[in-house]
Amino acid sequence: MTDTSFLDTLLSRQSVKFVQAPGPDDAQLDCILQAAMCAPDHGAVHPWRLALVRGANVPALVDVAVRVAEAEGKPLLERKVENARRWLARVPLVILLGCRPDPQGRIRVEESRLSVAAAVMNMLNAAHALGYHGFWSTGLGTYLDGLGAALGFDALDEHFMGYLSIGTPIDAIEPKQRPDYRTLLREWSAG
Incomplete structure (x- = not known):
């Protein structure tokens, strides 16, 4: 008999934007971060660059983005800033995501970015x-x-790739209807 609990967990995962404490404890966070190290990594260049932002530091991310946008002459829309403030107000943990492509240039930058995504x-x-x-x-x-x-x-060799927030959902989570993979699949043949 096959244990399907892993697949059940995998198939029930969905993104949830609005989360709150509690977030993972240190042992759980270690497990989450170690899982990142299991991603495919062409050339073993370890392109993953991560930074933790916790608790009261999380909402400050909005201020940093606003300052940089203004300095670059690309101010963020006020509604986007307010949405970000509402999103991050209760988030207990954000992992900042970065990519450091192969410094030797042997592996394509795109492959390192794909590794970070994985x-x-x-x-x-x-x-x-x-x-x-x-x-x-x-x-x-x-x-x-x-x-x-x-x-x-x-700034010279690491690309910022976004924010990963983790916590406990604020609202009840309804199961998400996923597409049937068969509507997105075709079979290829050489003949």
């Missing part, structure tokens, strides 16, 4: 398996030139 998915799945929910956001100024450096990433 690491984020592993963290989302690990958090869900531990009873938490998460949300990967590429909003809040992620693509501003200076935001990564303002958040402590090396």
Whole structure:
């Protein structure tokens, strides 16, 4: 008999933006972060760069993004700023996501970014398996030139890739209707 509990967990995962404390404890966070290290990594370049933001420091992320946007002459829309403030107001943990492509240039930058994306998915799945929910956001100024450096990433060789919030859902979570994979699948053949 096959144990399907892992698959049940995997198939029930969904992104949840509005979360609150409690978040993962240190042992659970270790597990979540170690799951990131299991992502595919062409060339073993370990492109993942992560930074933890916890508790009262979380809402300050909005102020950093606003300052960088204004300095670059690309002010953020006020409604987006307010949405970000509402989102981050109760979040207990944010993992800042970065990518450091192969410094030797052997591995394509895109492959390192794909590896970081796989690491984020592993963290989302690990958090869900531990009873938490998460949300990967590429909003809040992620693509501003200076935001990564303002958040402590090396401006020369690390690319900022967004925010991963993790915590306990504020509202009840309704099961999400997923597409039937068969509507997105085709079979290829050489003949």
